[in-house]
Amino acid sequence: xxxxxxxxxxxxxxxxxxxxxxxxxxxxxxxxxxxxxxxxxxxxxxxxxxxxxxxxxxxxxxxxxxxxxxxxxxxxxxxxxxxxxxxxxxxxxxxxxxxxxxxxxxxxxxxxxxxxxxxxxxxxxxxxxxxxxxxxxxxxxxxxxxxxxxxxxxxxxxxxxxxxxxxxxxxxxxxxxxxxxxxxxxxxxxxxxxxxxxxxxxxxxxxxxxxxxxxxxxxxxxxxxxxxxxxxxxxxxxxxxxxxxxxxxxxxxxxxxxxxxxxxxxxxxxxxxxxxxxxxxxxxxxxxxxxxxxxxxxxxxxxxxxxxxxxxxxxxxxxxxxxxxxxxx
Numbered sequence: 188x189x190x191x192x193x194x195x196x197x198x199x200x201x202x203x204x205x206x207x208x209x210x211x212x213x214x215x216x217x218x219x220x221x222x223x224x225x226x227x228x229x230x231x232x233x234x235x236x237x238x239x240x241x242x243x244x245x246x247x248x249x250x251x252x253x254x255x256x257x258x259x260x261x262x263x264x265x266x267x268x269x270x271x272x273x274x275x276x277x278x279x280x281x282x283x284x285x286x287x288x289x290x291x292x293x294x295x296x297x298x299x300x301x302x303x304x305x306x307x308x309x310x311x312x313x314x315x316x317x318x319x320x321x322x323x324x325x326x327x328x329x330x331x332x333x334x335x336x337x338x339x340x341x342x343x344x345x346x347x348x349x350x351x352x353x354x355x356x357x358x359x360x361x362x363x364x365x366x367x368x369x370x371x372x373x374x375x376x377x378x379x380x381x382x383x384x385x386x387x388x389x390x391x392x393x394x395x396x397x398x399x400x401x402x403x404x405x406x407x408x409x410x411x412x413x414x415x416x417x418x419x420x421x422x423x424x425x426x427x428x429x430x431x432x433x434x435x436x437x438x439x440x441x442x443x444x445x446x447x448x449x450x451x452x453x454x455x456x457x458x459x460x461x462x463x464x465x466x467x468x469x470x471x472x473x474x475x476x477x478x479x480x481x482x483x484x485x486x487x488x489x490x491x492x493x494x495x496x497x498x499x500x501x502x503x504x505x506x507x508x509x510x511x512x513x514x515x516x
Contacts, residue, residue, distance in 0.1 A: 188516045192310035196255040198238055202228060207250060209241045212312065216511050221246040222336055224327070229367045232444040233424050242446070246407075246507070247326040247388050248314055251446055253420065255310035255513075260426050261418045263487040264303035265293045266350035270433055275478045277435060284474030292478060296428070299471045300487040306415035310513040313412070313420060316448045317457050319502035320400055322377050322390035328353075329386055341391060348373050349389060397462065398496040400507060409509040411460040416510070420445055421466070422486035426479065429485050435477045437484065450506055453483055458500075458507045461492045467506075
């Protein structure tokens with residue numbers, strides 16, 4: 188089973204064989220107290236290749252299976268690529284910058300990116316979206332039928348609060364008003380309408396420190412991503428500076444090759460399992476060069492910012508993403 192879950196072997200399997208292996212992963216690696224929902228095949232775009240894999244809902248949260256890689260190259264080194272660095276002096280708006288030369292730009296990029304290195308990526312179930320740190324997913328609610336799939340004790344405790352929050356208002360019943368609220372919060376809940384327009388993802392709001400957050404997700408059989416895993420996934424398995432390549436022109440609509448969503452809020456950090464490594468975050472400088480504004484979108488971007496174990500984390504500033512590693516230790 189172990190070798191079959193690595194990329195080179197996984198791509199050779201039939202869909203039936205992939206589904207059988209995926210069902211074994213769910214059986215042996217997912218906490219049996221968590222409810223598993225609908226499972227579907229999805230297509231990844233890995234290094235220009237289309238790859239079939241599966242995604243499933245676990246306790247109201249969607250996870251995608253990413254095959255393993257015994258060795259991946261991550262991090263950034265200017266010397267590893269041949270680029271016309273003079274093009275990186277392009278400015279987006281009139282203004283000033285401390286980066287006056289191509290050499291200064293190169294130093295800037297290397298200073299604010301992780302070092303080039305090799306790592307192992309274990310086969311993993313990875314959460315499609317990162318969540319604000321104060322949200323713990325408890326399940327999915329179907330407002331039409333009133334059916335809740337997930338933590339039933341939680342649902343019984345907050346059913347009235349949930350139903351009241353989703354009760355149509357007089358304005359909502361007006362056929363000439365078509366706008367609907369896709370996300371709202373109550374004193375104890377965060378409620379988000381999914382793309383199907385039918386189900387709501389229901390989260391419990393819990394103030395947290397880094398240590399408390401890590402303990403909560405580990406108790407349910409999850410982990411935070413390691414920095415190397417995060418970079419590999421955010422860069423869609425590529426070795427370029429940006430997920431779309433080495434050029435400074437970002438596509439208007441860019442989709443992660445692993446079908447994962449990454450925040451475009453430049454003030455928000457995404458936590459890893461290393462207190463000393465935060466990903467994403469604000470721009471390191473406010474200069475006029477395009478590279479200064481775009482570098483935070485690099486998977487290798489890394490500010491010298493840390494968190495403490497008992498530090499209280501705010502939902503506006505910190506996100507987290509869960510994973511389940513399929514290891515055989």
